[in-house]
Amino acid sequence: MTKKLTIGVLLSGSGSNLEAILDACENDDLPVRVAVVVASRPDAYGITRAQQHGIPTLVMNKERYVNPLEADALIVNTLQHHHVEYVVMAGYMRKLTHVLLNAFPQRVLNIHPALLPAFPGAHAIREAFDAGVKVTGVTIHFANEVYDEGPIIAQHALDVRQDETLEILEARIHSVEHVLYPQVLRLLATHDMVITGKKVCVYPKSDAAGSGVSA
Numbered sequence: 001m002t003k004k005l006t007i008g009v010l011l012s013g014s015g016s017n018l019e020a021i022l023d024a025c026e027n028d029d030l031p032v033r034v035a036v037v038v039a040s041r042p043d044a045y046g047i048t049r050a051q052q053h054g055i056p057t058l059v060m061n062k063e064r065y066v067n068p069l070e071a072d073a074l075i076v077n078t079l080q081h082h083h084v085e086y087v088v089m090a091g092y093m094r095k096l097t098h099v100l101l102n103a104f105p106q107r108v109l110n111i112h113p114a115l116l117p118a119f120p121g122a123h124a125i126r127e128a129f130d131a132g133v134k135v136t137g138v139t140i141h142f143a144n145e146v147y148d149e150g151p152i153i154a155q156h157a158l159d160v161r162q163d164e165t166l167e168i169l170e171a172r173i174h175s176v177e178h179v180l181y182p183q184v185l186r187l188l189a190t191h192d193m194v195i196t197g198k199k200v201c202v203y204p205k206s207d208a209a210g211s212g213v214s215a
Contacts, residue, residue, distance in 0.1 A: 002031040005189040008084035010038045010075075010092035015046020017090035017111065020178035021185065022053055030182050031189040035082040038075055040065070040094050056082065065094065072099040079104070086188065089143065090181070093122070096143060106195055108143040111181055113173045115139055115155055120148035125173055129166045136160055138176045140184045142195065151200045153193065154184050
């Protein structure tokens, strides 16, 4: 039986990716346990989702983020208290500092609604749409101190239909996110990921090989 991977989820909004992960845990035997949820805003609906599932929460606010290093230290203490192995950003709209990244080296995941390195930043879906691209998608990567730059774990491409609106594209992108994040977490729980530079290779746990850092 696969040991469950203990994660902490960081979010800022509705928490739809959190819900998708929890649904996969409950309905698809995803070997993951969400131990704690950190919300960057007290009005984030993701807090309610966590509470509905009996998951402890840490609720941040603007005052706590005045000193980003102290804020991340508080988050680290909370994550470590709950024995978190990996940190999963699910729509977390704060830049992480070295305090958190060094506490979980190559163990922080982020999801981005575009095919990185194209369209980094907070408005990726709109920028891709306005640019008239024919293909966009979703990227999951290990986070570092530069926005949307870390080693890429997985991507899913999505054709942009010529007659669709921005709102329809956004909904399709989010639907892909809700499938891809649980898939990557399942890989993380059942495989080894070896990072060499910006390249991530995935091996069955019994056959992990290659040079680099095992995440």
